[in-house]
Amino acid sequence: MSKIGFIGLGIMGRPMAGHLLDAGHTLSTVKRGTLDEPLASKGMQELDNPKAVAEACEIIITMVPDTPDVEEVLFGEGGVIEGLKPGTLVIDMSSIAPIATQGFAKRITEAGGEYVDAPVSGGEGGAINAALTIMVGATEEGFTRALPILEVMGKTITHIGGHGAGQTCKVANQIVVALTIEAVAEGLLFASKAGADVAKVRESLLGGLAQSKILDLHGERMIKRTFDPGFKIKLHQKDLNLALEGARSLNLALPGTANAQQLFQACAAQGGADWDHAGILRALESLADHEVGS
The missing domain is CATH 3.40.50.720 (NAD(P)-binding Rossmann-like Domain)
Incomplete structure (x- = not known):
């Protein structure tokens, strides 16, 4: 030991x-x-x-x-x-x-x-x-x-x-996670605004190509509106800053990452820096003037 x-x-x-x-x-x-x-x-x-x-x-x-x-x-x-x-x-x-x-x-x-x-x-x-x-x-x-x-x-x-390769991989991970959380939020918001039962929509999606751990775990958070942090928005913002700073040094465009960062910033502006990152849904709900499940 x-x-x-x-x-x-x-x-x-x-x-x-x-x-x-x-x-x-x-x-x-x-x-x-x-x-x-x-x-x-x-x-x-x-x-x-x-x-x-x-x-x-x-x-x-x-x-x-x-x-x-x-x-x-x-x-x-x-x-x-x-x-x-x-x-x-x-x-x-x-x-x-x-x-x-x-x-x-x-x-x-x-x-x-x-x-x-x-x-x-x-x-x-x-x-x-x-x-x-x-x-x-x-x-x-x-x-x-x-x-x-x-x-x-x-x-x-x-x-x-x-040295540094682990951190590079983690930045890539955080890009994928952020964009996937945003995609799940947009999909559930669309379904809810159209009048569908979002719980049943999520259940159906989990059986198809859209299936992911994020749809499973964070989709459930979004539907139940449980935004106590497992991973705080402000920490994901920090990780996306690393991605965007790295992209600038590499002369690389990451438009989806930049958009996700803006949505996280909108959450922070609403007092949500300490929400779980599934709370990105709330920024999209504000833009739509619609709450998922309502």
Whole structure:
């Protein structure tokens, strides 16, 4: 069993950390305002800062919201790099910028560590059920070392390529997810406005070519109007910003991505930055002056 530092106990990180504890690993994290009693009861210890976590652990996992957050945890005052021991495995499971990831990997490698970018897909449900899809950017050695840890939290684990490749794959994933959620919302909105029973429309679509996990899970959210976050709109906005910034650097047009980002922004303007990303439906409903199911 390994001594693991896990930094970032949010909607996704908390159940992921729980799986590692259940598998018998020793877990440390950074002190927050209040003690996480359920994880502490399983043996998780809290230390003062990321440096202390690095000093105590042989593997560090970060699961924080954005690129600057990863940079602060790794390289800020009292950061991981200050306590990094030779051979420490650093696994970033956040969703951040691919180019920045390459820079972070270089700095950790030069300090004697092994860096792996391993962003995830699957939402809160995937984290709770240890069924995440994990997209890995690493050296062959880094991937081999990280795999037994990743297998505790995920179901589909793919070594995409070198440092930054995992994050590139995650950006592509977020483009597909955003456009598919928008398509489901538009389809259900059309059916509802035309007077059809949207629950029966969804049931029928799940048996045909339009079938998808998003139609299944998020379509149900839309019909039941349950927009408590599994994945917040503001985080998907962050991911689409990465896609659009990358597209500009590649001289690439992503019109569907840009449109989805505008719809997410319309939700944020309505106070919905913390809605689940299935809440994109609400922006379309505003444009149509019609609520699905009404």
